Each structure stands twice: as C-alpha cells, then as structure tokens.
Amino acid sequence: MAGPLSHVRVLDLSRVLAAPWAGQNLADLGAEVIKVERPRVGDDSRAFGPPWLKDGQGRDTKDSAYFTSANRGKKSITVNLAKPEGQALVRALAAKSDVLLENYKYGDLKRYGLSYDDLKKDNPGLIYCSVTGFGHTGPYRERPGYDFMIQGMGGMMSVTGLPDGQPGGGPQRAGVPVADIITGMYASIAICAALAHRAVTGKGQHLDLALLDSQIALLAYQNTNYFSTGKAPGRIGNLHPNIVPYQPFKTKDGEVIIACGNDNLFGKFCEAAGAPELARDARFATNGKRVENRAEITKIVQDIFSKKTTAEWLELLEAAGVPNGPIYDIAEVFAEPQVKARGVKIELEHPSAGKVPLVASPMRFSGTPLEYRQAPPVLGQHTDEVLKGLLGKSDAEIRDLRAAGIL
Secondary structure (H helix, E strand, O other): OOOOOOOOEEEEOOOOOHHHHHHHHHHHOOOEEEEEEOOOOOOHHHHOOOOEEEOOOOOEEEEEHHHHOOOOOEEEEEOOOOOHHHHHHHHHHHHOOOEEEEOOOOOOHHHHOOOHHHHOOOOOOOEEEEEEOOOOOOOOOOOOOOHHHHHHHOOHHHOOOEOOOOOOEOOOOOOOOHHHHHHHHHHHHHHHHHHHHHHHHOOOEEEEEEHHHHHHHHOOHHHHHHHHHOOOOOOOOOOOOOOOOEEEEEOOOOEEEEEOOOHHHHHHHHHHOOOOHHHHOOOOOOHHHHHHOHHHHHHHHHHHHOOOOHHHHHHHHHHHOOOEEOOOOHHHHHHOHHHHHOOOEEEEEEOOOEEEEEEOOOOOOOOOOOOOOOOOOOOOOOHHHHHHHHHOOOHHHHHHHHHOOOO
16 A cells, blocks of 8 residues: 555655654655755765675675665656756756755855746646755854754753763763754654645645754743743753653663653552552652752662562563663664564665665554565666656656756
8 A cells, every 4th residue: 555645745855864764754654755965975875884785795885874874765866956957957856846955155046046046937736845054044054054053052062971070971972873864853843744735725825843942842841940040940861851760770680771750659669669658758758859959869769670680670670560761782683572572673775785774664554554565776776767757758858968967
C-alpha cells in the first residue's frame, strides 16, 4: 500500500543535515523526493568521512556514512545553479512539485531567481520550506548557523554536562547534532500541516524554520523553569531538575538508570529495594520533598544500589514495575531483543556498496505502512530519469547540458 504522502513530490535543494532530515522523513512517508546536488561534488556531507561506505571488495566508496544517515529514499540529480540554464531546470521542476526544501543562506536563492516569490508565480500551491540558522527575519538573518554554535547560543550547552568545578565539568554539546535534527523534525511537521492547509484552500506558503528557534524550543521545561523562577538553570549532569530519583546509580558491577516519575513509582521502588520506610519518610514522601532533599535521598538510594549487581537490579526492578534500564553503547543497542523485534535496523541495496544497513523510521502506521524503496543515492543517479520523465528532455538535450557543465 502506498505511503501517506505518496501523492506528494518534493524538490530538495538542501544539504548536510537539518533540511535533508526533513526530506528523508517525507521520503519515508512515501513522497517522491528529488535531491538537487552540485555536479561532481554533491551534498557537502558526502565528504564527511571517514567512515565511508564500503563496496563489495571492502574498498571505500565516495559516500560517507554521515550522508547515508539522512538521504534514504531520495532521487539524486545534479544541476549547476550558478548557470542560467541550471536555474531554468530548477524552476521547471519547482513548477511540477508540491514542496521545495532549501537551506541556503538568506537571500542566496533570490540571486538565482529561485526565491519563494519567484517560484510561486508559476506554482501558487507550492510549499516552500526554508531552513536557516537564524530565520528570515531579525538582525542575524544573514549569518550562517551550524549545530554546534547553535547548541551553545541556544542554551543547550548551559544545561548539558557536569557542573563547573567537578572533574569533567563545563559545558558540553549533545552527542548528536540535536539542533539540526529537531529543526528537521519541526520542518517535517510544518510541511505536513501546510499540505493539509493547501488541501482545503489550494494555497501554498513559505515556511521559515530556524535552528536557533528550534533549539530554544527543545529546551522545553528548562525554559519554563527559568520563566517561573527568574533563575537560569545550570548543568547538573545526569540528574533531573524536577524529578527525584531519576538518574543512574552505580551497582556492584556497573550502572542502572531508574525513572521514578511519580510518588507511586517511588513507593514501588522502595518496596522492591527493601526500604519501604523511605516512602513514608516526610523528607521523601512526595516528589517536591525529594527534590528539596535531593542530596540526602540520592546518597541513601546509592548505598542501596551498591549492594547488588546490575543484572540483579534489572530483574528486581522489572518485576516491581519500576521504569529502569542499563546504559548501552550503540553495538549493545542493536543487539537488544526489543530493538530486533521492532525491526529498527533495515538493509537496502546500494548501487556501489551492496546491502547498506540503515535505521528504520520510528513512525509506524497501521493503514499506510512505510516502505523503504531505495538506499541513499549515488551522486546524480537519477538525473536522466528525472529530466526525461518530468521535463521531457531528450537524450541529445541531456548530453548537451552535461557537456556545457549544467549537469
């Protein structure tokens, strides 16, 4: 059965991660996504290696593992946007598309006649999604924005890591580019909402997504904690600012995370741990009191955990219905039975690397299940197919365009 967006065509002019992540989401949902790349070079992230994809003989291909993470299901064409003929090709493709994704610096595409105002003349239903560091308004709109700097500027690093003064203390970036990824996710939601609006009104629109806005939104309750107290939250390592106990504890041979998200779960933990009196202690009976007395309860619980092994605690807490889990590396993640049962790891046939392992979309549909149709494309893999099929170009015309450096 076709995916929920199988009726949608997306022209993806973006590169690296934030906007390509949105394009991959749309491809997973069934959309035809045509990725426009620079001739001979392609998306910058194709060169973000090592590691590289390997061919059947174990040799490096030209594509990085990084690129592979965000471009599943897309068709790749190469077009030189610096040339008027290349700009004309993109305009013609935009006229036949439902969505355009781009993450050029503010004003760059206007120089090529490819801004929203330019393209909506021929396609008033076009949904044009721009992803930039700082958005299309405000004093910073012309500044470039990258995930690391946005994590710092957007407050993420101020609440990530150990406190200053502790060994290893100081601001830390997240282990993955969360500003890029969350912006791609917000862009995906915005595009789907704009498609729904167009289905009713027939009108397209310009979507303006900014990494900085998205990173700030991702701070969630840390923002409202600040609004409520007037005090900027700091770094507290693996602790939770609003819930106790909600953290890892050292066992005899490792660590276990527990997440007592309410007083009932704390009571269950106390029973399982053989310390039911803790749940009746006025200092710890409610979450608010446990937050106030965090140091005391944390020391008590840590002493309890140190008496058993990780395996013993996992079995005990699972039986008691207390949310818990180990701390896995990524190899251990993919060996986990639950991960295998959910089919999180998939394989797709790649033109130069054979079967390529990838991670399935976490979106699951009962009526329109997702199908993974193709691996991330090699550079320009679909140029002829798209120009012939959508624009009616002949073999001779395509040869001429290629000879002129347009493709």
